[in-house]
Amino acid sequence: MRKFGEETVQFLGKKVSVETSDQKIYNGTLTGIDDKLNIVLDHVESIGTLKVIINGTFIKEIKLMEKPFDFKALSDRIARVFPGLVRIREDVGAIIVMDKIKVTQAGIEEGSGLAADRVRAIYDEFIKETKK
Numbered sequence: 105m106r107k108f109g110e111e112t113v114q115f116l117g118k119k120v121s122v123e124t125s126d127q128k129i130y131n132g133t134l135t136g137i138d139d140k141l142n143i144v145l146d147h148v149e150s151i152g153t154l155k156v157i158i159n160g161t162f163i164k165e166i167k168l169m170e171k172p173f174d175f176k177a178l179s180d181r182i183a184r185v186f187p188g189l190v191r192i193r194e195d196v197g198a199i200i201v202m203d204k205i206k207v208t209q210a211g212i213e214e215g216s217g218l219a220a221d222r223v224r225a226i227y228d229e230f231i232k233e234t235k236k
Contacts, residue, residue, distance in 0.1 A: 110194045112137055117197075117209075119169040120145070124162045131169070132156070173209035175199060178230050182207070182223055 115134050122130045122145065130151065136144035141160030148156050175192050179199045183190040189202045199207040205215030205223050212224050 109139075113194055113197060114172045115166065115168055118172065121167040121169055122158060123164045123167075124158065125164050126162070130156060130158065134166070173197075174234070175209075177234075178207070178227065181230055182226050185222060185226065186219070 116137065118134060120132065120134045122132075122143065124130075130145055130148055132145035132148040134143060135146045135155075138160070141163055143158050143160065143163065143166070145156050145158065146154070148154065175194065175197075179190050179192050182199065182201055186201055191200050192198075193200055197208055198213070201207065201215070201223050202219060205220050206213045207223060207227055211227055212220055215223070
């Protein structure tokens with residue numbers, strides 16, 4: 105169950121396609137999900153609605169429509185500079201460095217100083233290389 109939760113967290117903030125048991129398809133950004141698979145979709149395409157909540161009992165499948173952020177690859181790079189001081193927190197979608205620097209797919213969210221500057225440089229290089 106824990107692994108399932110970690111996998112579904114990777115869908116948050118990403119474009120998904122949701123098919124319901126009555127064959128309706130909703131495309132949008134997954135902004136919320138609970139343990140019963142009730143979901144919140146934002147920026148829903150083709151139905152003229154900005155946001156929709158879908159009851160998990162009616163969901164047939166959820167497809168990820170964009171590549172998830174590779175936290176493992178980024179954490180491996182950071183760990184080369186900060187060995188033993190890096191851990192991935194997939195439950196919150198972040199990498200924690202030295203228990204004081206928080207890195208998400210959006211960049212450095214917490215932390216300052218020389219170590220944070222070095223992590224930011226590694227992050228920026230990683231983003232530049234993965235966008236190619």
